[in-house]
Each structure stands twice: as structure tokens, then as C-alpha cells.
Amino acid sequence: SKNPADRNRRLRQYPCALDLIIHTHIEPISKEHTNKSSEILHRFVGKNGNSEIFFVQIKEEKKSGEKSFMSVFPED
DSSP states (O other), rough: OOOOOHHHHHTTHHOOOOOOHHHEEEEEEEESSSSOEEEEEEEEEEETTOEEEEEEEEEETTTTEEEEEEEEOOOO
């Protein structure tokens, strides 16, 4: 599990993550999940209000097409 400081830092980026997913004009980097061939991972890259780069990761079930938010995390 993640430490509380890291968890809080990621939660603060959640609104930026939603905005990125909804409004991005750049296709995410997509690849098959290394441990689960039934899933595709989509990684979006964006910048927050402080011009800090962050990533948003979503998984997609190949069979159903269902997508689930996995995480948001800073570049560093």
C-alpha cells in the first residue's frame, strides 16, 4: 500500500486527471497489460496548473471494452 503522503499527493491530482481524460487531444500510449493479456493499458500524459507533468492510467477489458481508472501519478 502507498504511504499517506503519496496517497494525498495523488488525490490532489485527481481533478487534473479527469480534465485530461475528458479534454485531451493527444491519443494515449496504449499497450497490452504485461501480466494480464485480457487487458489493455492506456496512459495519458498532461501538465497541471503548475506546469508539472503527470500521467493517468486506465485499463480496458478487451472482451467487454469496459474502462476503469487505475491511477494518476507525477512524472518524478
